[in-house]
Amino acid sequence: MSKVAVIGGGIVGVATAYELAKLGEDVVLFEKNYSGSGSTFRCATGIRAQFTDEANVRLMKYSIERWEKLEEELGFDINFRQTGYLFLATSEEEVEAFKSNIRLQNRFGVPTRLIDMDEAKEIVPILNTEPFLAGAWNPKDGKANPFKTLFAYLFRAKEMGVDAREHTEVVGFEREGDEITAVKYRSKGKVERVKVDAVLNAANAWAPVINEMVGLKRDIVPIKAYKHQLIKTEPLERGQVEPLVCPPSWNDAYIIQDGEDGGVICGAGIEHEAKSLNDVEPTYDFLRGALRYALMMAPPLKYAHVIRQWAGFYAKTPDRNPAIGKLLNNFYIAAGFSGHGFMMAPAVAQAVAELMVKGRSKVPLDWGWYDPYRFERGELRTSAFQIG
Ligand SMILES: Cc1cc2nc3c(=O)[nH]c(=O)nc-3n(C[C@H](O)[C@H](O)[C@H](O)COP(=O)(O)OP(=O)(O)OC[C@H]3O[C@@H](n4cnc5c(N)ncnc54)[C@H](O)[C@@H]3O)c2cc1C
Missing domain, CATH: 3.30.9.10 (D-Amino Acid Oxidase, subunit A, domain 2)
Known part of the structure; x- marks a missing residue:
């Protein structure tokens, strides 16, 4: 079992913490405010597979299959409805x-x-x-309640031992070469540290701030x-x-x-x-x-x-597609979701957790398409249709 830190208590961070716990990881989840307070609780509830490129269509087809079973899996009413x-x-x-x-x-x-x-x-x-x-x-497209969905994931994650810390801001890292060795965080005015084996940046709009704290260029992923x-x-x-x-x-x-x-x-x-x-x-x-x-x-x-x-x-991001993948040996990112992070979360969370733990995933997520280094290489994808 390794110690994984997830930064960001939005739907992507919380769902990934849940998936990591399912895979047996020891997870600490940091949220600087309260869970859902970023974009997640402000979203329009929409879930669709009607995208205009193969990568997003295939990912969302799979995500909707996960949504269809999520109430049963999480054991809570999340008000998922396929209303089109x-x-x-x-x-x-x-x-x-x-x-x-x-x-x-x-x-x-x-x-x-x-x-x-x-x-x-x-x-x-x-x-x-x-x-x-x-x-x-x-x-088959539809909608779900973002509050209930996030709370359902969080409840089950905590039940499996995820240490979810709200009002706890990540403020720095310790790094040796391409490895993050510890996360520094501030809680109740005090800065402390926890040793980690891997870190996920799920801070969405704040992700560039986290990348900079790690010692990467702030705009390596230009969100x-x-x-x-x-x-x-x-x-x-x-x-x-x-x-x-x-x-x-x-x-x-x-x-x-x-x-x-x-x-x-x-x-x-x-x-x-x-x-x-x-x-x-x-x-x-x-x-x-x-x-x-x-x-x-x-x-x-x-x-x-x-x-x-x-x-x-x-x-x-400049092509409105998220950045999903590895930035350093044990530092990963899933951020920059434009208007479609809520709908993608079940699939992305599973894919990222499997990538972090097993090095590969059975989710049909095209890692090349979402590669976080594509911006640095000047390789933009066709613009993802962005509305909710
Ligand atoms: C008006 C509107 C309508 C939308 N409609 C839809 C829709 O219909 N369907 C859809 O799929 N998507 C929709 N979206 C987009 C969707 O809300 C987001 O893509 C999704 O919520 C992103 O989730 P997330 O977990 O990546 O980010 P967030 O929910 O933003 O979570 C990131 C979290 O990181 C935390 N954080 C930041 N820095 C730190 C730090 N240093 N330490 C600890 N925590 C930190 C933040 O406080 C925040 O809570 C909409 C968005 C808006 C604004």
Whole structure:
């Protein structure tokens, strides 16, 4: 059994701590604030295999298979529901692009199909079909409750002996050559150290700070924090907008009914580079812009009250694909998840834990695609479709 430190108590860190414990590792999990306080508790709940490249389609196909069994495995209600994702095309060129994406997704067993607006209206009764020509529909995509999912993973991880330390910030490392030998952390104002055999950087937007602490270049994995926001309405009768509905050409705007209370979550690609890693102040331009798109998609929403607006980070690499893999002999990273870290977590956590313990994984994760050193080599991937 080796001692593994996981840095970051978001869904990726917590799920990986759980997977490491399953493999018999002695895990200490550091979270500088409270678990989920980074991007995870601010996300839009969405889970999809509708990506536009092979690596992300295959990873998400597998991740959804894990999601399907997660309630049973973790023994908690996490409110995972396969209510689908519906992308909407506004031009003939987009319909052609959808067809090509569908062919790719079908090739890897994702059952997306092109649907007409009559069928779209059956799926989303309050949809304004008029601006749209066709939809890309995958009924296996879905949503889950981020709070319940993270707590379920954390509960089971602790049960298996994971030492989860909240309000405990990693502040430094001890290193011999390419090996990290100890992690230094601050808790209740006191700095202490723990000897470790391996470390995972799962700090997402904060990952470059951790890389720098280790003695790597801060931008070896160039992750930047972008402020993304959501608005939520009061609860509506269920069944109005159960899938995530998104016309990508409308600035990636989307709506989805929260699986928990039926409020409609409205998002859009109206983003701001974060002024600092504390900048989660919601903005008025987002409120106006996101609501305008939401009402164009579903006009009856004008009768619903907005009850909340909040912001969090999309931690973005230049190609919007995460960095997953090894940075030094015993120092690993899984960070930079843009708008898709929640949905990927079950697959990524398993893959990373297996990589750290066994040196290989049975998860269909293309290590070359997500290679953390690709930026240094100037090898960007095609941009991952980024919305939630
Ligand atoms: C508005 C919005 C909507 C989104 N919608 C979706 C969606 O629908 N579907 C989806 O899949 N994804 C979505 N995302 C993205 C998703 O939230 C993230 O990709 C995911 O939560 C990343 O998880 P993580 O564990 O990597 O990072 P985080 O949840 O950010 O966790 C990283 C943690 O590291 C901790 N940390 C940092 N530095 C230190 C340190 N020195 N010591 C100890 N701890 C430290 C932080 O406090 C933080 O809690 C959305 C994001 C936003 C903002």
